[in-house]
Amino acid sequence: MAQPAEGTHRDGPLRETIRDALRTRIFEGVYPPGMRLVERDIAAEFAVSRLPVREALRMLAQEGLLAKGASRSSVVAGLSDQDVDDLFAVRASLEVLACRLAAERATPDDLARLGELVDRAADALARGSVNEAHRANSAFHDEVTRIAGNRFLRTALEPLQGRMHWLFRHVNDLAELVQEHRDLLAAIASGDPARAGAQSEHHVGKYHRQYPDTV
Structure with a gap:
């Protein structure tokens, strides 16, 4: 061969x-x-x-x-406090848009995929596999971006994805994070862009407010 x-x-x-x-x-x-x-x-x-x-x-x-x-x-590389503030500010704007678009464009298969990722994170956490839970949680956000279907948004987010995933791997309460993703999935599944955007803004802002205790 x-x-x-x-x-x-x-x-x-x-x-x-x-x-x-x-x-x-x-x-x-x-x-x-x-x-x-x-x-x-x-x-x-x-x-x-x-x-x-x-x-x-x-x-x-x-x-x-x-x-x-x-x-x-x-x-x-490490991150300074200012780096984290700047990253969350950009992330909030872009991910709120991604969730709004996902609410408009998600198909039943897309929603099923998001549900599978949330369940995978919950199952991994129940088994004590923290790294696997983190991977599923990161994949959830990547999938939302894909569902949004905006290539310019995806291009803008790509350089930030690594850092954003790294930050969320330092979340202390993973069970709470999984529930946050269930709530975000429900907002996207509602088909209401305003609800999905508001839920995304709450989600990002919540973990920003917890920094530096979270990171």
Whole structure:
């Protein structure tokens, strides 16, 4: 069987596979803020050339998850209080719009998918699988953006998604967060954009007010 061409993978481009793996490690605290990521070592771990690793690191830097360190190295970035305030302000505007659009455009299949993600988070939490619950909660917000069906909105949100998911992985009361997502799903399912937007604004604002206790 022929081997995949350099830069590709059976599950997508290598750079994206590597990016997703590194992003998960950042989210789950394996790579804490300030840690230096060495391109050469990552390439050896994944048994690839340094090119897809370099691209993966660039993509993570665009998401705000990495910063430039000494000698142009990549370092896991932290967030200042001002960064968090600014991020929540932008997130509130964009996600309220996403939820309003989702309320207008969601199909029964879309709503079923959102329900599955909420149930997955609840089931994972009941089993004590916190990381799995976090993944399902993050996927819920990504799915709302997809349902909104606005490519310009999606493009605006993409650079922020990594940081937003990282923030919400520091929520202390996951059971409460799951219930918040159930309430948001109900608002979207109502088909009322005003209700969905108001629920989204409440949802984002609630966790902003809890910072820095939450993060």
